[in-house]
Amino acid sequence: MNLEIVESFAQMVREKSVDKDVLAGIIEEIFGLLVKKKYGPDARYDVVVNMDKGDIEIFLERTIVEKVTDPSTQISIEEVNARGNEEGLEVGEDYVEKIELSQFGRRLINLARQNLNQKIREIEKEIVYNEYRNMIGEIVVGDIYQVRRNDVLINHNKNELILPRSEQIPHEKYKKGETIRAVVKEVKKTPNGPVIIVSRADNMFLKRLFEIEIPEIYDGIIEIKGIAREPGERAKVAVESQDARIDAVGACVGMKGVRIHAIVRELNNENIDVINYSDDPVVFIQRCLAPAKLKQIEIDEDAKKCVVTAESDQISMIVGRGGVNIRLAMKLTGYDIEVIRLEKQLDEYEEDIELPELREELGSDIVDILISHRFETAVEVLKAGVDKLKQLEGIGEEKAKEIIQILENQFEEED
Numbered sequence: 001m002n003l004e005i006v007e008s009f010a011q012m013v014r015e016k017s018v019d020k021d022v023l024a025g026i027i028e029e030i031f032g033l034l035v036k037k038k039y040g041p042d043a044r045y046d047v048v049v050n051m052d053k054g055d056i057e058i059f060l061e062r063t064i065v066e067k068v069t070d071p072s073t074q075i076s077i078e079e080v081n082a083r084g085n086e087e088g089l090e091v092g093e094d095y096v097e098k099i100e101l102s103q104f105g106r107r108l109i110n111l112a113r114q115n116l117n118q119k120i121r122e123i124e125k126e127i128v129y130n131e132y133r134n135m136i137g138e139i140v141v142g143d144i145y146q147v148r149r150n151d152v153l154i155n156h157n158k159n160e161l162i163l164p165r166s167e168q169i170p171h172e173k174y175k176k177g178e179t180i181r182a183v184v185k186e187v188k189k190t191p192n193g194p195v196i197i198v199s200r201a202d203n204m205f206l207k208r209l210f211e212i213e214i215p216e217i218y219d220g221i222i223e224i225k226g227i228a229r230e231p232g233e234r235a236k237v238a239v240e241s242q243d244a245r246i247d248a249v250g251a252c253v254g255m256k257g258v259r260i261h262a263i264v265r266e267l268n269n270e271n272i273d274v275i276n277y278s279d280d281p282v283v284f285i286q287r288c289l290a291p292a293k294l295k296q297i298e299i300d301e302d303a304k305k306c307v308v309t310a311e312s313d314q315i316s317m318i319v320g321r322g323g324v325n326i327r328l329a330m331k332l333t334g335y336d337i338e339v340i341r342l343e344k345q346l347d348e349y350e351e352d353i354e355l356p357e358l359r360e361e362l363g364s365d366i367v368d369i370l371i372s373h374r375f376e377t378a379v380e381v382l383k384a385g386v387d388k389l390k391q392l393e394g395i396g397e398e399k400a401k402e403i404i405q406i407l408e409n410q411f412e413e414e415d
Contacts, residue, residue, distance in 0.1 A: 024049040026123075030115045031058055034108050035099070040072030045099075058099040064091050128159055129194040135184045139208045140198065144178050154180060154198065167199035170232040172268045181266065183208055200267075201231035209263045210237065216251045225277040228331035232268055234320070236288060236328045238277040249274045273328075281306070281335065288329040292317040295342055299335075306335040311342045312408070353378040353410060361406050369394050378407045 028047040035045040035058060044061040062075040075095050089095055101109065142156035152163040152174045163174075163182055174180070182198035183205040199205055207224055216222040222241050229235040241248035252274045253260045260272055278284040282297050285306055296309040310318055318339055319326050330337050354377055359367050373392055375381050381389070382404065389400035 020051045023123075024051055026119050027056065027116075030112055030119065031056065033115065034058075034104050034112050035060065037108060037111075038104055040070075042070070043072045056101075058101075059096050060099050061094050061096050064089055064093050064095050066091055125193040128196075129187060129189060132159070132184055132187045132194065132196045136187065137183065137204050137208070139181055139183050139205070139212070141179060141181050144174055144176055144180055147174050147176055152180075154182070159196065161196045161198045163198050163200065167197065167201050169200050169268045169270070172200070172232065201229075203227040203229050206235060206237070206263070206267070206272075209266055210252065213259050213262050214252055214254075216241075216246060221246060222248045222251055226332050228328040229270075230324055230328065232270055234271045234273070234324050234328060235267075236273045236275060236332045238275050238284070238288075238332055240277040249276055275332075281333065285329065285333050285335060285337065288332055289318050289325070289337075294318075304335050306333075306337045307340060308337055309340045309342055315339060315341050353407075355381070358407075358410070361410065362403060366395070366399070366403065378410060382407055 027049045031047045032045060035043055035047075039045075039060065046059045046061070048057040048059070049055075050057075062073055064077050064080055065074045066077060068074045068076050077089075077091050080089055080095050083097075104112075140156050140161065142154040142161060144152055145155045146153040150165045152168065154161040154163060161182070161184075163180075167182075167185065168174075180200075182200050183202055184196065185199040185202055185204070186197040188195045188197070206227055206229060210224060211218045214222065217224060217239075221243050222239050225238040225240050227235065227237050237252070239248040239252055241251075251259075260274065264270060264272055275284075275287045275290075278287065281299050281301065285297060285299075285308070286294060289308065292310060292314045294308055294310050294314070296307075298307040298309075300306070308318065317325075320328075326337055326339065355362075355367050355370055355375060358378065362370075369392060370381060375384070386397065386400045386404055389395055389403060390397040395403070
């Protein structure tokens with residue numbers, strides 16, 4: 001029993017890097033409990049644990065008396081003499097005897113074993129909690145061992161990590177047995193042990209990927225000033241070089257885009273815009289909305305609001321598909337951005353479109369009506385406007401508005 005108990009704890013020392021003194025203290029505590037159960041709560045004892053030798057020694061200390069009134073703390077001189085009394089001890093002195101584990105009986109030994117197992121589990125949980133607590137914000141690599149409806153369970157160094165749906169990249173597929181990378185986001189204590197939450201959707205995951213793929217960021221030559229991200233869709237990353245000789249954006253993108261492409265692949269083809277940071281909010285907002293051309297930017301720094309004026313053919317580029325581009329720009333800059341459309345004058349269009357080319361968009365009947373009234377091109381129709389079009393037979397006000405909208409969209413697409 002001695003060797004078995006100490007060896008089980010020595011193994012934990014090797015595998016889990018647990019402090020030997022802490023484990024020895026636990027063993028002393030558990031066997032002290034055994035002594036108190038057998039000899040009473042007032043018993044005086046000493047438990048000596050030698051982790052290196054794999055040995056446990058228990059000593060019971062009792063006062064020598066003529067007549068015993070409390071067996072847990074006293075022993076008679078007669079019994080001491082019967083045991084040999086090699087040291088010549090007398091009444092009033094302390095008698096120390098070594099207790100063998102076999103003296104505790106099977107029931108108490110089993111109790112000790114249960115307590116030891118419980119303590120081992122508690123220590124293991126605490127070790128795992130502390131280990132991952134110190135890893136928050138770091139990337140881990142594990143194997144997927146179970147894919148649930150809402151969660152993905154990952155095996156990392158024989159510990160279970162949870163990738164919840166909220167921390168997954170949308171539309172990303174996960175398969176059992178695949179290797180996966182994620183950042184440790186949160187570690188929670190529960191009665192059943194620590195719960196380790198990892199994420200692929202958190203901004204920190206993208207930041208750590210940049211550090212891995214771009215040595216200049218890892219070395220601190222280039223600093224990430226901010227990240228705005230809609231996982232699986234698009235991200236904007238503001239960077240700044242601490243060395244005037246190094247182009248921050250160029251270093252992040254890499255030769256032929258090799259560095260940024262490695263990150264994009266890891267993020268399920270998420271589009272990433274790398275932007276040079278600026279302390280000037282006007283410059284920074286302009287860079288965040290590039291390559292769209294802005295006519296004017298008005299800033300209210302106190303209210304953190306910005307009004308951007310741009311021609312109509314630039315609006316779709318500023319806003320982005322589903323509004324993602326302007327949302328990310330607002331997150332990254334911290335400004336609420338309002339966009340004002342500046343309508344382009346009809347005579348500024350460099351190219352016109354012949355009406356017969358627009359049969360699919362307008363419908364053959366409408367094109368024929370327009371041609372019959374001597375309209376030949378889209379610009380001519382736009383110049384006529386809704387008021388003149390609605391007077392044509394076969395075209396009411398609603399249809400006239402629809403025609404104008406379709407033609408305006410055509411010129412935006414052309415640009």
